[in-house]
Amino acid sequence: MSRRNNLTLLSFFKSASFVMSILIICIGMLVLSGWLFNITLFKSISPNYVSMNSEYAIIFILIGIALLLQQTHFTKQSSIYLIIGKWIAIIIFGLLITITTHSITIVILNFFLVSIALFLVKMKNTLYINQTINTFIGLIGLFILTTYLFNPDIHAGSASLTTASVYSGICFILISLSLFFLQPSSGVMSLFISNTSGGSVARRLIPVVIAAPILFGYLQIIGEQHNFYSASTGMEFYYISITLTFIIVTLLISFMLMHTDILQLKIERELRTSEERFHKAMDTAPIGMAIVALDGKFIEVNKALCELVGYSKDELTHITFQQITHSDDLAIDVANSRKLIEGKIHLNQIEKRYIRKNGDVIWVQLTASLLRDSVSHHPLYFITQVQDITERKLTEERIRHLAYHDSLTNLPNRRLLLDRLSIAFDFAKRYQLTLALMFLDLDKFKSINDSLGHDVGDELLKAAAVRLNHALRSVDTIARISGDEFVILLNGLQNADEAGHIAQKIIENMSQHFLIHGHEIYIGCTIGISIYPNDGVEISELMKKADLAMYAGKEAGRNQYQYFTPR
Ligand code: GH3
Ligand code: MG
Numbered sequence: 001m002s003r004r005n006n007l008t009l010l011s012f013f014k015s016a017s018f019v020m021s022i023l024i025i026c027i028g029m030l031v032l033s034g035w036l037f038n039i040t041l042f043k044s045i046s047p048n049y050v051s052m053n054s055e056y057a058i059i060f061i062l063i064g065i066a067l068l069l070q071q072t073h074f075t076k077q078s079s080i081y082l083i084i085g086k087w088i089a090i091i092i093f094g095l096l097i098t099i100t101t102h103s104i105t106i107v108i109l110n111f112f113l114v115s116i117a118l119f120l121v122k123m124k125n126t127l128y129i130n131q132t133i134n135t136f137i138g139l140i141g142l143f144i145l146t147t148y149l150f151n152p153d154i155h156a157g158s159a160s161l162t163t164a165s166v167y168s169g170i171c172f173i174l175i176s177l178s179l180f181f182l183q184p185s186s187g188v189m190s191l192f193i194s195n196t197s198g199g200s201v202a203r204r205l206i207p208v209v210i211a212a213p214i215l216f217g218y219l220q221i222i223g224e225q226h227n228f229y230s231a232s233t234g235m236e237f238y239y240i241s242i243t244l245t246f247i248i249v250t251l252l253i254s255f256m257l258m259h260t261d262i263l264q265l266k267i268e269r270e271l272r273t274s275e276e277r278f279h280k281a282m283d284t285a286p287i288g289m290a291i292v293a294l295d296g297k298f299i300e301v302n303k304a305l306c307e308l309v310g311y312s313k314d315e316l317t318h319i320t321f322q323q324i325t326h327s328d329d330l331a332i333d334v335a336n337s338r339k340l341i342e343g344k345i346h347l348n349q350i351e352k353r354y355i356r357k358n359g360d361v362i363w364v365q366l367t368a369s370l371l372r373d374s375v376s377h378h379p380l381y382f383i384t385q386v387q388d389i390t391e392r393k394l395t396e397e398r399i400r401h402l403a404y405h406d407s408l409t410n411l412p413n414r415r416l417l418l419d420r421l422s423i424a425f426d427f428a429k430r431y432q433l434t435l436a437l438m439f440l441d442l443d444k445f446k447s448i449n450d451s452l453g454h455d456v457g458d459e460l461l462k463a464a465a466v467r468l469n470h471a472l473r474s475v476d477t478i479a480r481i482s483g484d485e486f487v488i489l490l491n492g493l494q495n496a497d498e499a500g501h502i503a504q505k506i507i508e509n510m511s512q513h514f515l516i517h518g519h520e521i522y523i524g525c526t527i528g529i530s531i532y533p534n535d536g537v538e539i540s541e542l543m544k545k546a547d548l549a550m551y552a553g554k555e556a557g558r559n560q561y562q563y564f565t566p567r
Contacts, residue, residue, distance in 0.1 A: 010184050010185055013180075013181040013184035013189070014071075014181065014184055016177070016178075016181050017067070017071060017177070017178045017179075017180075017181030017182050017184075018068070018071055020067075020174045020175075020177055020178035020181070021064045021065075021067035021068045021071065021174075021178050022064065022068070023064075023174055024060050024061075024063055024064035024067070024171050024174050024175060024178070025060070025061050025064030025065065025068075026064075027057075027060060027167055027170065027171055028057045028058065028059075028060035028061035028063075028064060028171075029057075029061060031054070031056070031057035031060075031167060032054060032057040032058065032061070055095065056107070056111075056167075056168065058095070059092050059095060059096070059111055060167075060171050062088050062091065062092050062095075063088075063092065063114055063118065063171075063175055065085075065088060066085045066086075066088040066089055066092070066118045067085070067118070067175070067178050067179070067182070068085075069082065069084050069085035069088070070082055070085040070086075070118070070121050070122055070182060071182060082122060085118065085121075086118070086119055088118070089115045089116075089118035089119040090115070090119065092111070092114070092115040092118070093112070093115040093116075093119075096108065096111050096112055096115065106140060106143075106144070106239055106243070107144070107168050109140075109243070110137055110140045110141070110168075110172055113133050113136060113137050113140075114137055114172070114175055116133055117130055117133040117134055117137065117175075117179055118179075120133070121179060121182055121183075122182070122183070127183070127186060130179070131179075131180065131189070132250055132251065134176045134179045134180050135176070135209070135250045136246060136247065136250045137172050137175055137176040137179075138172065138173055138176030138177065138209075139209070139212065139213045139246045139249070139250065140172055140213070140246065141168070141169050141170070141171070141172025141173035141174075141175070141176060142169065142173060142210065142213035142214060142217075143169075143213035143214075143216055143217050143242065143246075144165050144168050144169035144172065144217075145165070145166065145169025145170065145173065145217070146169075146213060146214045146216075146217030146218065147165065147217040147220050147221060148165040148166055148169065149217070150217055150218050150220075150221040209249075212245075212246075212249055213246070216242050216245070220238065220242075223238065282300070282302045283302050283303050284303075285302055285304055286304060287304055287385055287386060287387045287388075288301075288302065288304045288305030288308045288309075288364070288385065288386035288387070288388075289301070289302045289304065289305060289383075289384065289385055289386070290302070290305055290316075290321075290382075290383075290384045290386070291381055291382070291383055291384075292321055292368070292381060292382040292383075292384055293381050293382075294341065294379055294380075294381060294382070295320065296320035296321045296322045296337075297317075297319070297320050298316045298317050298319065298320070298321065299317065299381060300317070301313055301316045301317065305386055308354070308356075308362065308364070308386060308388055309324055309354050309356050309357065309362075310356040310357035310358055310360075311324075311357050315357075321333070321384075322334065324354050324355055324356075325352060325353070325354060325355075326352065326353035326354065326355055326361060328353070329350070329352035329353050332350060332352070333348070333350060333352055333366070336348035336350060336368075337368070337382065340368065340369070340370045340379075340382070341370060341379045346369065346370075347367060347368070347369055348366065348367070348368040348369075348382075349365075349366070349367050349368075350365075350366050351363060351364070351365055351366070351389065351393070352364060352366055354386075362388060362390045363388075363389045363390045363392075363393035363394075364386045364387060364388055364389060364390075365386070365387040365389045366384060366385070366386055367384065367385045367386075367387075368382045368383065368384040368385075369382070369383050369384075370382055370383075371383055403415065404416035404419075406479075406480040408458060408461055408462060408480070409461055409462050409465035409480050410465070411465050411469070411478055411479055411480045411486070412477060412478070412479040412480075413479060413480065413481070414479060414481045416477075416479065417477060417479035417481065417487055417489070418539065420477045420489060421437075421477075421489060421539050422539065424477075424489060424491055425532065425537070425539060428532055428533075429537070433491075433492055433493075434492075434493045434494070434495060434496060434531065434532065434533075434534075435489065435490065435491065435493065435531070435532035436488075436489075436490040436493055436496065436498075436499035436502075436529055436530070436531055436532070437487065437488070437489060437490075437529070437530045437531075437532070437542045437543065437545075437546045438487065438488040438489075438490065438499070438503060438527050438528065438529050438546060438561075439485065439486075439487055439527065439528040439529075439543075439546040439547045439549065439550040440468070440485070440486040440487070440488060440506070440525050440526070440527045440550070441484055441485050441486075441525065441526055441550055441554070442464065442484035442510075442523055442524075442525050443523060443524040443525060443526055443554075443558040443559055444523070444524075444558075445457065445460075445483070445484040445523065448460055448521060448523065452516075452517075452519055452521075455517075456516050456517055456519060456521075459516045459517065460514055460516050460521060460523065461480075461484065463514050463516060464486075464510065464514070464523070464525075465478075465480065465486075467509055467510060468486060468488070468506065468509075468510075470509075471502075471505060471506050471509050472488065472490075472502075475491045475492065476488060476489060476490050476491055477489040477491075487543070487546070488506075490502060496531045496534060496563070496567065497567065499529050499531065499563075500529070500561060500563065500567070503527045503529060503561035504561065506525070506527065507524070507525060507527065507559060507560065507561060510523065510524065510525045511523075511524055511559065524558055524559030525559065526550055526553040526554050526558050526559060526560060526561070526562075527550060527553065527560075527561035527562070528545075528546045528547060528548065528549030528550025528551065528552065528553055528561070528562050528564065529546060529549055529561060529562065529563045529564065530542040530543075530545035530546040530549060530563075530564045531563070531564075531565070534565060535564050535565055545564040546564065548564060549562045549563060549564040550562070
């Protein structure tokens, strides 16, 4: 049963209780007016009509009013009605004592119970006693009603079974239900609307509770027909045993329901506290946490996650994790989520990037697991933990950069060059491409150091690196491998001659003056070129040959390029 249904049912019970109280008053008024004005209407319907005692009718009216008064909400202002309601219950009790002097019947006993129940209603700690008494009143009401209904001699005239029984029976059932419905969400009543096992047990007990008094009513009629109760003591004995049985049945049912109810309340309370504890823990957790639906929607998020991604809780619960994941990391994240659902993995642990609300990219370590239904094992949702690792990632990135780059010029170093060379050579081998390797050394660089100082030398190296970089295409690699020595890898050449053109362009470029710290510096460079596959197919061989060609260039007067194999 959904929460909405429960609420409709609750308001239905409340209005039912109100209607029943009115009905009790109406029946009381009807009987009373019949007595006052001596209406013979009923006698025409049933010749052996015996009216209900007028005292009973007055009591029923009072009960109805007491019930109505107690239906007002228990607030400071309305508590006066509750008190009046209770006083009426006491008055009924007093009235009953006077009636009891005439006779003690099952009806009188019931009236006593009703007044006690009315007194106890809405009192703290008496809920279960009240509801036990209510059940009992209902059982007796049903019993009275069924003894009348089963009576085959109804028209032949039976002294004890009269129309009065019908009124009493109906009224007692109405009182019992009305009292129950007064507190539709507490005590035993809560079970009738609960969708727990306690609730289903309670609902299944309804037919049993109704069947018991009907059976006893039937047994009484059978007993009477067969003169089973030969003496009046026999009848009394029967009533006493029924009453005892009802008491036992009522107590048993009440105890059972109370027990399940208390257990149920305890479980609910424990669930609530554990849920509260979970939310508190989640919200105070220093790392980002989220409960994510299978389609990726954030169901619940904590403060830390909101701060991490820069969205408010409300904003975040309206978007999916896919929407804030960096597009390069999306495929792996989605694939892993699918594997989690399929049960192929138990944990999705990846490092990924989120795009913050302001557009910044952050790195996070994501750990996601899947929560499944404990019974059906159906996937319910992901539980994810998100840790900010941007700082670590940046440091790692910096370290990696340092390991592969020259710190002065920021160009690739020998290590990265060798990596790129091996990739390029593999590629060239497979597709039969021509590569060129150039060794470039600045001419008379030492003299700059000596005349203008090491710092100016450094700045000149940096400026030369920038200029070289500009002269080349993005597919080419330029590395600084030592002092004033650079290596250039030219990819995808049409032919070996192209390398010479590029070398010439570089030499012309480099021979333009540099302006460093106010000094106009002229520096040339010499380039040695080896060609793959013409000069060799191994990296070391081509490196060596380019180096040799460069030295040949130096010997030949510098500021020029030389092929290892002259063209
Ligand atoms: P050549 O034309 O024969 O190449 O003459 P060179 O003066 O350029 O001599 P060589 O290439 O053999 O020497 C390079 C010099 O570069 C050696 C060293 O003093 C200097 N050097 C090496 N590393 C650095 C550096 O990081 N900064 C500076 N400023 N100078 C460096
Ligand atoms: Mg040099």
